[in-house]
Amino acid sequence: MNKEELEALIEDRFSGMPPKIKAAARYVLDSPKEIALQSMRSVAGNAGLQPASMLRLARELGFENYEAFKAVYIDWLTSQDSGLVSRTIQLRNRSRNEGTGKSLADFLHTELVNLDKTLGSENQRSWIGAQQALSKATNVYILGVRSLFSAAYYFHYVLSSFRKGVTLVHGTGGTVADELRRIDKNDVFVCFTSSPYTVISVQATTLAIERGATLVAISDSTVSPVASKATITILAPNGNLAVFPSVVPHMAVAHTLAQLMVSSGGEDTLTEVTNSEAQLRQFGVYVRQ
Numbered sequence: 001m002n003k004e005e006l007e008a009l010i011e012d013r014f015s016g017m018p019p020k021i022k023a024a025a026r027y028v029l030d031s032p033k034e035i036a037l038q039s040m041r042s043v044a045g046n047a048g049l050q051p052a053s054m055l056r057l058a059r060e061l062g063f064e065n066y067e068a069f070k071a072v073y074i075d076w077l078t079s080q081d082s083g084l085v086s087r088t089i090q091l092r093n094r095s096r097n098e099g100t101g102k103s104l105a106d107f108l109h110t111e112l113v114n115l116d117k118t119l120g121s122e123n124q125r126s127w128i129g130a131q132q133a134l135s136k137a138t139n140v141y142i143l144g145v146r147s148l149f150s151a152a153y154y155f156h157y158v159l160s161s162f163r164k165g166v167t168l169v170h171g172t173g174g175t176v177a178d179e180l181r182r183i184d185k186n187d188v189f190v191c192f193t194s195s196p197y198t199v200i201s202v203q204a205t206t207l208a209i210e211r212g213a214t215l216v217a218i219s220d221s222t223v224s225p226v227a228s229k230a231t232i233t234i235l236a237p238n239g240n241l242a243v244f245p246s247v248v249p250h251m252a253v254a255h256t257l258a259q260l261m262v263s264s265g266g267e268d269t270l271t272e273v274t275n276s277e278a279q280l281r282q283f284g285v286y287v288r289q
Contacts, residue, residue: 003032003076006069009061017060024049024057036073037221037237040066042122074223111248118236118249119256129232130216131260137188137214139165141180143204144192147247151192151218155254161276162262169204176204185212192250193227194220194238201226218253220245 001009010025017025027047028035034043044051058069117123134140140159144152149170156168169179183189189208193201202225208215209229217230220238227233234257236249280286 001072003072006061006072007032013060017057020049020053021057021060023047024053028057032073033077035070036077037223039222040070045122111246114237114246114249115252118234118252123234126232126234127257127260130234130257131264133188133214133216133232134159134190134257134261135264137165138186139167139183140188140190141167141169141183141208141213142190142192143169143176143201144250145171145198145200147245148192148194148250150247151250151254152190154251155190155192155258158254158258159261162265171200176200177207180204180207180211183208183211183213187211187213188216189213190216190218191226191230192218192254193224194236194245194250195224197225205229218250220249 007029010029014022014025024044024047027043027049031043031046034046038046040054041051044054047054055066058066061069063069140163142152142156142159144150144155152168156166160166167179169176171179180189187208189205191201191205205215205217205226206229214232215226215230217224217227217233218236219227219230219233220236221227222233222235227235234253236253238246238249
């Protein structure tokens, strides 16, 4: 069944459900995108329920397991119309009806929710894993294309100020494959990605994995074509009301992960930071006040 049929079934059976299953059903109806993107444990936690309640709901509705239930919402989300024109029209209509003040408040709330999930406890194990992998890596390769180039560039900029062997995979002139030619099992490949997922990100990820590199994915979904192959995934959900997907969570990951690397570094890191600062002063990069 599709999403509409499933939700019609939920509404039809809702009155006869036990209280906790009702709460689970209500949360599903209110947060369909989260069902597609988050794990059963995460969804249950956000709903204030135990994971067993989500599983019971799925079985109540005739599914063998929660993953089969979730698949309905994944299919719905991946088939949604994401055309810029239609989203622009929706945004304009909402802004006209609600006013600028309400729109700004909605944008703020959405970004706060995104950042809470990105920097919250759900990602703690991933943050630690990424930090450890980067610390041990001989070389670090970083990729982020289109709107996420900003996050990749920033992460490369900061990381390069205190460690060697950092490469920004920018693909100028179609050279992505050339830039990854020497990546191997001692290296880490960091890929910033979000829906709609780019072909080059998937291709570069595949190459890095074939060469044995550790893949750290920063993605809006654990089922994205990059995150699904990753050794470590830092989830950066970017749900928003705007025409274009938000890059704020991915920038937050770039900034935070760089700070974690600095804070965990030893004397070599401090020496490199000192050298970087001295070089900036020598070239008079910043205006003195």
